[in-house]
Amino acid sequence: MASPGHAPAPPPPPSRERGASALRDRVRHAGLPYLLLVPALVLELLVHIVPMVTGITMAFRDLTQEYIRNWGAAPWAGLDNFHIAVDVNAPVGEALLRSFAITCAFTVLAVGLAWLLGATAAILMQDTFRGRGLLRALFLTPYALPVYAAVITWSFLLQRDNGLVNHVLHDQLGLTDAPTFWLVGDNSFVSLVVVSVWRTWPFAFLMLTAALQNIPRDVYEASAIDGAGMWRQIRHITLPALRPVNQVLVLVLFLWTFNDFNVPFVLFGKSAPESADLISLHIYQSSFATWDFGAGSAKSVLLLLFLLLVTAAYLLLTRERAPRATRSRGTRRRKRVHV
Template identity: 75%
Template sequence: MTPAATAAHRQAQAPAGRSTERPATGKDRPRRPRLPGRLRRAGLPYLLLLPAVLVELLVHLVPMVMGIMMSFKELTQFTIRDWSVAPWNGLANFSATVDFDAPVGEALLDSFLVTCAFTVLSVGLCWLIGTAAAIFLQDTFRGRGLLRTLFLVPYALPAYAAVITWAFMFQRDNGLVNHVLHDQLGITDGSSFWLIGDNSFIALLVVSVWKGWPFAFLIIMAGLQNIPRELYEAAALDGAGVWQQIRKITLPSLRPVNQVLVLVLFLWTFNDFNTPFVLFGKSAPEAANLISIHIYQSSFVTWNFGTGSAMSALLLLFLLAVTGAYLLVTSRGRKQADV
């Protein structure tokens, strides 16, 4: 029987509805396009980020855009009811703000200088105390866990509760600070005013450092965990002392951590509103009149929302410029160190 006849015979003997053809294997089947699957995998991260982006738009970006729009309008207690139809003021609010010969500009400049001095001192002390405490607790000894917990208490306490406690401690007649400095130690000649006058700057600085240094301590302590102990052991065998180990090993190894830490502390401190507001109230003393409180007074006390919005816009530009310059300088320093 010929092959053709054999195939016809098998086809005739096959049950009805069945095919005698060999089923296609995986190699014979046409491959489906994988593009939709790749699109789903590529779009999944954006889908997960979408809720955070929406919240960011609602909480930060939309109010920011509205504040910038308000800075170009003449907004007072008479026009704030419907600010969208308030008279257009152009750049007049910005001109009044940067005119340092006029009372508005002069007051803003004084507040800006006070804020700069306060920020430099607060950030420097927070970093110094936090770094010293983290290095001190790097070695294992009895009671280290308890000290770590105690050091983090100021950072864990609610800001309002902590600052209100300090406000009571700084009271002139029955405050703990005057009791210790004058009655117990005899350092001061009499009970000092800490919440008014020039001493208000010192009081604000103490509270800010007390609240901020535990954060620096926490970040530095985490960064120290990534430094190999073998480096310290080798340096000790070579005769390096403690200070040489800190200067040659610890600080260079912590440079990336310190770059981020200093930037975060700077932004937090420069924009701090809760601490001076709770400590002094709506009207801070001139020596402790931070720019955040000054903008609040210009907006909600004198009812000049257009000028206050212009001050906020200028503050945003200043912080963006400082942040960009800081990142540029630190990135260049890191590249030169790597080379």
């Protein structure tokens, strides 16, 4: 019985109302993460999905400058644009194949050198010494600079008559008989690789430096007591520990480098020398120089399919090697325990 001066307590809600309220709370809490993802999904749809679908549609049309205002009215070409692109006996297919080969060679050199420089710097920066923080900051400068500002600076440095590179190599050191053309001819490929490596190796350095922090220093100290030198430590401790990070790092560097358009476009302009005719710039020329957007879209679709196949094969290969390496380490560990 309620005490005098106090209202009686309200009766408890029915079980059906309590169940409905709990269900609403559960739905509200479960749907909040998806609601927060809606802006990102909308931007992804507008920035990537819609242009990609539009480009794939354009690849099947005979889209030239006559249909720019209304590209949907362009006649249907079917697979003709793809046949022209892959016909290596014709001038268009031969030029595309040459550009593809140049891009493959450029990617292998740029990714390999960027990873090598990044790994070397990350390993050397592990030991504590005076000025290490300053060196790390300087190493990350190329990655922090805007790409256009950095590449434009390199284009001035590589000028034949008044560039700093020729001033040092020819005027100061006398290593060349005459000033070298770095942005035309066969040397343009070397210049492109140098600029690309300079741009991307700090990212490899940053990723590998973060990964090396997870390796206990006790492991190196124990191996040093057992007589292992620096090279044996790198081979048997550092590189195996970096394998998971390297798998992701190499894939990211490959995709960035193979698709790179900004560096060659800013370095050489709209028309790159033949030795530095990367496929991204080649597709740009096919689309915006000849106004044949159907052929350019077909080449872009072929590039997309190639990158998807390479990425899928790489992921399958690394996924199969990882369990095999884990099993082999477990077998060696059991053998040592048994002995």
